[in-house]
Amino acid sequence: MPCRAGRVLIWTGPRRDAALLVVTLLVGTTAVGHASIRTGEGGDSHSPLCSPRAAILQTLLPTQSEQVTESSSDAVVESLARALSDGKTEKAHDLLVQILKRPHLTSDFLLRVGIQFAQRELYGEAGEAFQRCIQEHPEIFEAYYNLALADIAGQKWDEALAIVERAPQESRAEVLACSYLRGKVEDSQGKTREAERDLSDAFAGAPQNPTYAMDLGLFYIHERAYLQAATVFERAAGLNSRSSFLLLGLSLSRFLAGQHEQSIATLKKLLSMQPDFAPAQVLMTFVLSAQGKLEDAEKVARQGLNSTRASPYLYYLDASILVKLQSRQYKRIFEELSIAQSKISSCSLCYFTGSKAHQAQGNFEAAIADLEIATRLDPTFPEAWYRLASLYRRVGRSADASRAQDQFQELKANKEGREIQMLRENFLQTLDAVQPAQ
Incomplete structure (x- = not known):
């Protein structure tokens, strides 16, 4: 079934209060489908939109006995990164097999390994790392969320929903993140009513989150509900005044709704910025x-x-x-x-x-x-x-x-x-x- 493209959130770090890493997931409309992920940059260590480096810095310092393992793990991650960067997929897969044979791996390490593969669109391998994280650390929300993301990249809709439902949703942010992700899957499945409900719930709970706004606005544009899209983008742009893409979404939805002068006014503002x-x-x-x-x-x-x-x-x-x-x-x-x-x-x-x-x-x-x-x-x-x-x-x-x-x-x-x-x-x-x- 053809599906729509959009953004999803990847959670990083070993704790449930870890920062969010924004990534872009583009699922193709062919029968096979594909996805591409880019890590988001920018934001401070307390922002919900911070880089993976900032998220790692927020983790608890390891004990001295853990430091040896962590140092060794870092070396493996670096080797893995080099192999993936050089396009040596088989070597990277072999490294993953070696990694997963080790006992007592930290959640932070497993998440980092999974993200390395996800960034290269190797979602099967990424899913293996996230699945291992769930097995060893069933309390970690990030692992469930990232595994669901890998399943979405493979158009495994039922598996993604099952993982999201299993996730330990103990905070408001986690509940909203799962609502958002359910909406993405439902939209891809053609379940328009359910998708609108869940995407709207996520946006209503965190209207300042540009990812939730972007996907709900795009959902409405896909459905040709242009005035509703404009309402979403306008509210979100008011809370994220420097977001060029929210302003672009606002101007596009206004134009498609026949509000040409308002569209031009928004575009003038956007072009004055960029x-x-x-x-x-x-x-x-x-x-x-x-x-x-x-x-x-x-x-x-x-x-x-x-x-x-x-x-x-x-x-x-x-x-x-x-x-x-x-x-x-x-x-x-x-x-x-x-x-x-x-x-x-x-x-x-x-x-x-x-x-x-x-x-x-x-x-x-x-x-x-x-x-x-x-x-x-x-x-x-x-x-x-x-x-x-x-x-x-x-x-x-x-x-x-x-x-x-x-x-x-x-x-x-x-x-x-x-x-x-x-x-x-x-x-x-x-x-x-x-x-x-x-």
């Missing part, structure tokens, strides 16, 4: 273009394209705007579309825009070829079929024009245009894959 923030540049360009402010949109796009990290979507948008402005900068238009096509998978809109540019040049055969590619990439693209039928008629291909017109008529009108659909999916991927503590 002038080179590529997702904000893309969204600002699109919103201005949607309002018909093409010159302003092109100016924002041009500024963004001067960055070394320009979004491929910005290349498409700039080319599209130039075509709408009836620009004769065809060399630039086709170069930008070529870049976008090379970086955006199955970009039917790129060929659709290229067709318009070729038609403006009077090159009808090239315009037709572009649209034929666009309709192959996306057979449900009504605007492409409509233009293709028109061009076929123009060059005297009546039978082809009739077939293209029939295809157009069969497709139901979609309230969201192709550009809005592409924008929406692009930003969902962007927001799904970020660390909210930014």
